[in-house]
Amino acid sequence: MSDLSRMLNIAKSALLANRYALDVTSNNIANAHTDGYSRQRPELETSPSVQTPFGYLGSGVEMRRVIRIRDAFVDQEIRSSTNSLGENQVYNKVLDEVEAYFNEPNGGGLSTEFDNFFKAFQELANNPEDIGVRETVLQQGISISKVFNEIASGLDTIRFDALKKVNDTLQDINNLTSEIASLNKQIFSLGSTDVNELMDIRDKRIDELSKLIDVKVIIDSNGLANVSSGGSTLVSGVNSLKIVSDSNSNYIQLLYEGTKTALGSISGTLGGYVNTFNTLIPKYQQKFDTLASTFINEVNKLHSSGYGLPDLTTGEASTGINFFEGTDARSIKLTNDVKNNVRNIAASVDGSSGNNLVAQKISKLLDKGIFDNGNTTFTQFYRGIITAIGYENSDSSRKATSYESRVSSLENLKSSISGVSLDDEMVNLIKYQRSFEAAAKVVQSVDELFDTLLSLKR
Amino acid sequence: MRVTEQMVISDFLRNISKTRQSIDILNRQVASNNKIAKPSDDPFIAEAIMRYQSAIEKNGVYQKNVANAITYLETSFNAVDGVISTLTDLKVLITAASNTEEPGMLQTYSNEAEGILQRLINYGNTKFNNKYIFGGSNTTTVPYLYDGNKVTVSSKGTGGEIYVDLGGPDLEVINTNGNDVFLGTEIFDFVTEIRDRLKNLQSPTTEQLNKIDDYINVANVQFGKIGAIVERFKDVQTQLESEEVRLKDYLGNEKDIDLAETIVKLTQVQTNLEAAFRAWSGVLQKSLFNFLQ
Numbered sequence: 028m029s030d031l032s033r034m035l036n037i038a039k040s041a042l043l044a045n046r047y048a049l050d051v052t053s054n055n056i057a058n059a060h061t062d063g064y065s066r067q068r069p070e071l072e073t074s075p076s077v078q079t080p081f082g083y084l085g086s087g088v089e090m091r092r093v094i095r096i097r098d099a100f101v102d103q104e105i106r107s108s109t110n111s112l113g114e115n116q117v118y119n120k121v122l123d124e125v126e127a128y129f130n131e132p133n134g135g136g137l138s139t140e141f142d143n144f145f146k147a148f149q150e151l152a153n154n155p156e157d158i159g160v161r162e163t164v165l166q167q168g169i170s171i172s173k174v175f176n177e178i179a180s181g182l183d184t185i186r187f188d189a190l191k192k193v194n195d196t197l198q199d200i201n202n203l204t205s206e207i208a209s210l211n212k213q214i215f216s217l218g219s220t221d222v223n224e225l226m227d228i229r230d231k232r233i234d235e236l237s238k239l240i241d242v243k244v245i246i247d248s249n250g251l252a253n254v255s256s257g258g259s260t261l262v263s264g265v266n267s268l269k270i271v272s273d274s275n276s277n278y279i280q281l282l283y284e285g286t287k288t289a290l291g292s293i294s295g296t297l298g299g300y301v302n303t304f305n306t307l308i309p310k311y312q313q314k315f316d317t318l319a320s321t322f323i324n325e326v327n328k329l330h331s332s333g334y335g336l337p338d339l340t341t342g343e344a345s346t347g348i349n350f351f352e353g354t355d356a357r358s359i360k361l362t363n364d365v366k367n368n369v370r371n372i373a374a375s376v377d378g379s380s381g382n383n384l385v386a387q388k389i390s391k392l393l394d395k396g397i398f399d400n401g402n403t404t405f406t407q408f409y410r411g412i413i414t415a416i417g418y419e420n421s422d423s424s425r426k427a428t429s430y431e432s433r434v435s436s437l438e439n440l441k442s443s444i445s446g447v448s449l450d451d452e453m454v455n456l457i458k459y460q461r462s463f464e465a466a467a468k469v470v471q472s473v474d475e476l477f478d479t480l481l482s483l484k485r
Numbered sequence: 486m487r488v489t490e491q492m493v494i495s496d497f498l499r500n501i502s503k504t505r506q507s508i509d510i511l512n513r514q515v516a517s518n519n520k521i522a523k524p525s526d527d528p529f530i531a532e533a534i535m536r537y538q539s540a541i542e543k544n545g546v547y548q549k550n551v552a553n554a555i556t557y558l559e560t561s562f563n564a565v566d567g568v569i570s571t572l573t574d575l576k577v578l579i580t581a582a583s584n585t586e587e588p589g590m591l592q593t594y595s596n597e598a599e600g601i602l603q604r605l606i607n608y609g610n611t612k613f614n615n616k617y618i619f620g621g622s623n624t625t626t627v628p629y630l631y632d633g634n635k636v637t638v639s640s641k642g643t644g645g646e647i648y649v650d651l652g653g654p655d656l657e658v659i660n661t662n663g664n665d666v667f668l669g670t671e672i673f674d675f676v677t678e679i680r681d682r683l684k685n686l687q688s689p690t691t692e693q694l695n696k697i698d699d700y701i702n703v704a705n706v707q708f709g710k711i712g713a714i715v716e717r718f719k720d721v722q723t724q725l726e727s728e729e730v731r732l733k734d735y736l737g738n739e740k741d742i743d744l745a746e747t748i749v750k751l752t753q754v755q756t757n758l759e760a761a762f763r764a765w766s767g768v769l770q771k772s773l774f775n776f777l778q
Contacts, residue, residue, distance in 0.1 A: 059490060059491075060490070060491065060494075122525065123523070123525075126523045126524055126525060127523070129524075131523075131524055131531060131535060132521070132524060132530075132531040132532075132534040132535045132538070133517075133519055133522070133534070133740075134538075138535045138538070138539060139538075141539070142538070142539050142542040142543070145542070145543065145546065146542065146546055149546050149550065149650060152648070152649070152650065153550065153553060153649070154614070155624075156615075156616060156624055156625050375622070377622065377645065379621070379622035379623045379624075379641065379645050380622070380623060380624055380625045380626075381616060381620070381621070381622040381623060381624030381625065381645065381647055382622035382645055382646075382647070383622075383647060383648055384646075384648055384656075387648050387650055387656055390650065391650065406535075406536075406539060410532050410535050410536065413524050413528075413531060413532070413535065414524060414528040414529075414531065414532045416524060416525070417523070417524030417525045417526075417527075417528030417531050417532075418525075418528045419525075420523075420524070420525035421525040421526070421527070421528060424525060435495065435496075435499055438495065439492050439495070439496065442489050442491045442492045442495070443486050443487045443488065443489060443492060444487070446487075446489030446490070446491045446492060447489060447490070447491070448487060448488070448489045448490065449490055449772045449773065449774060450772055450773045451487075453772070453773040453774055453777060454773070457777075
C-alpha cells in the first residue's frame with residue numbers, strides 16, 4: 028500500500044510542478060511585449076530520494092524557484108551607452124537650435140548682413156552727398172545691429188532653457204532614486220532574492236536613470252541595489268540622496284540637498300544641460316561678443332575720424348561721432364547722433380561733401396585683417412564661429428548616431444537573452460501540458476491499481 | 486542567437502525610421518535644391534557657400550562701381566575733349582585777330598572770346614549725376630564762379646580726390662582735378678585778358694599765340710590720362726565679369742544638388758521602404774502559434 032501512495036504523491040508533485048511551470052509560461056506569454064520584463068524560467072528539481080529496501084528511490088519533482096534570465100554585464104553596457112547617447116543628444120539638440128539662430132549658410136544670417144553693410148557703405152562712397160543713400164546706410168546699420176541682438180538673445184534663451192532643463196532633470200532623477208530606494212525596501216522586506224517583478228521594475232528605473240545621469244550599480248548580499256554616479260552615491264540601500272542645483276548667471280553647481288557638498292563629474296542628459304549652461308554656449312557667446320565689440324570699435328574708430336555732410340544752416344560738418352554704441356552683441360545699436368540725423372554719417376575724411384575715403388575704409392573694414400594679429404578678417408572670424416558650431420554639432424550628431432546604434436544592438440542582445448520568444452513559450456506550453464497530462468494519467472493508473480488491489484478481497 | 490519578437494519589432498521600427506530619415510533629407514534637398522540646410526550638415530561646404538556668396542555679392546558691387554566709374558570718366562573725357570576743341574577755336578581766333586587788317590573786327594573777336602570763355606566755364610562746371618566733376622571732393626559747390634568779368638575758383642577750392650573701390654588692393658582715384666585742366670584760373674584769366682585786349686582794339690601778342698599751344702597740351706595730357714584709365718577699367722570690368730561666372734560656378738558646385746542623382750536615390754529609398762513594409766507584413770505576424778491546432 029505504502030508504495031502506491033508514494034506513487035500517488037509523486038504524481039501529485041508532478042501535477043503541482045507542471046502547473047506552476049504552466050503559470051510561469053503563461054506569465055511569460057502575458058508579458059511578451061512588456062517593456063522591462065525579463066523572461067522567467069521555472070527551476071524544477073527532483074525531490075529528495077527516499078530509502079527503500081532496494082536502495083534509494085526518487086520521490087517526484089518540485090518547483091525550487093522561478094528565476095529571471097538577465098545579464099548584468101549587458102545591463103551595465105546598455106546603461107553606459109544610453110548615458111553617452113543622452114548627453115550627445117542634448118548637445119545635438121542645443122547646437123541645432125544655435126544653428127537655427129545663426130541661420131547660415133543659405134541666407135538671412137549675419138553673413139548676408141555683412142554683405143549688405145559693405146554694399147550700403149559702398150553706395151555711400153559712390154554718393155556721399157545723397158541723403159537718400161544715407162538713409163539706406165542708417166537702415167542697414169539698424170538691421171545689422173538687430174541681427175547681432177537677435178542672435179545674442181537667442182543664445183541667452185538657449186542657455187537659460189538649459190538651466191530650466193537641469194532643474195527638471197534633477198526632479199526626475201530625485202524621483203527615480205527615491206523610487207529605487209523604496210523598491211529596495213520592498214525587496215528587502217520580502218526577504219527573497221527572487222522577487223523578479225520588483226527587480227524588473229527596479230532595473231527599468233535604473234535604466235531610465237542611466238539616461239539622465241551616469242550610474243554604477245552594485246547589488247549587495249541582501250539583494251539591494253546601491254546606485255552611484257561618478258563616485259557620488261545616489262541610492263544607498265533603502266535611502267536615496269536628493270540632489271539640488273545651485274546656480275548664478277555664470278555657473279551651475281550640483282549639490283547634495285542635505286550636506287551641500289558638491290557632486291563629482293556628471294554626464295548623461297543632466298551633464299549635457301549643465302555643460303551647455305557652463306561652457307558650451309558661453310564659449311560661442313564669448314566669440315560672438317568679441318566679434319561684435321571689435322566690430323563696434325573698428326567702425327567707430329573710422330567713423331569718428333571722419334566728417335558728416337555739412338550742416339545746411341551752419342555749413343559745418345560734424346566729426347568725432349560714433350556710428351555704433353554698446354559693448355557686445357546684446358547691446359550693439361546705432362548712436363542717437365546717427366539715428367537722428369543722417370548727415371552725421373561720416374563718409375568724408377576732410378569735411379568736403381564729395382570725399383568718400385572714410386566710407387570706403389568702413390566698407391573695406393570687413394575684409395581687413397583684425398583678429399589674430401591682423402591675420403583674420405571679420406568675415407573669416409565669423410565664418411570660423413559658424414564652422415566651429417557646425418563641426419561640433421556634426422560631431423555630436425555623429426556620436427549620438429553611433430551610440431544609438433550601439434544601444435540598439437545591445438538592446439537586441441538583451442532581448443535575445445531576456446526577451447520572451449512566443450515560439451519558446453508555445454513549446455514550453457505543450458511540454459508542460461503534456462507532462463501534466465502524463466502525471467494525471469499516473470494518478471488514473473494508481474487509482475486503477477487501488478481498484479485492482481481492493482477487488483482481490485471480494 | 487535567440488531571436489525574440491521584441492527584437493524583430495524594434496529592428497523593423499529602427500530600419501523604417503532610418504529610411505524615413507533618408508527620405509526626409511532627400512526630399513528637402515530636392516525641394517530646396519540645396520545640399521545642406523545647416524552648417525553641421527557639412528561645415529566645409531557651409532564655409533565655402535558663405536565665402537562664395539559673399540564674394541559674388543562683392544563682385545556685383547564692384548561691377549556696378551566699375552560701370553559707374555567708366556561713365557564718370559567718360560563724362561570727364563568728353564569735358565576735357567570740349568576744352569581742347571574750345572582752346573583750338575581760341576587759337577584760330579587769336580591767329581585771325583593777329584592777322585586782321587580791319588581794327589573794327591577786333592570788337593567782334595572780343596565778343597567771340599567772351600563766348601569761348603563761357604564755354605570753358607561750362608566745361609569747368611560739368612556735372613555727372615548732379616555732382617561737379619572738376620571740383621575735387623567739393624562736388625556740391627560750383628567750382629568756377631563768373632561775375633561777368635572775371636572767373637574765380639570757389640572758396641572751397643578744386644582739390645581732393647574721389648575714390649572708387651574696384652576690389653583691387655588699392656582704391657582708385659577717378660576724378661580729374663580742375664587745377665590740372667585749367668591751371669587754377671590761369672586759362673580763364675588768359676582768355677579774359679585776350680577778350681579785354683581785343684575789346685581795347687589791341688591785337689593779341691605773339692607770346693599769347695604761343696601760350697595757347699601750351700594750354701592745349703596741358704588739356705591733351707589729361708585727355709590721354711583719362712583715356713588710359715578708361716581702358717584699364719574696361720579690362721577690370723571684363724575680369725570682374727568672368728570672375729562672377731567662375732564664382733557662381735564654384736558656388737553651384739558646393740551648394741546645389743545633382744537633381745537627377747538625388748531623385749534616383751529618393752526613388753531607391755522609397756522602394757526600400759515599401760519592400761520593408763511588405764516583408765514585415767508577411768513575416769512578423771507568424772509564430773508557432775499559427776500552426777498549433
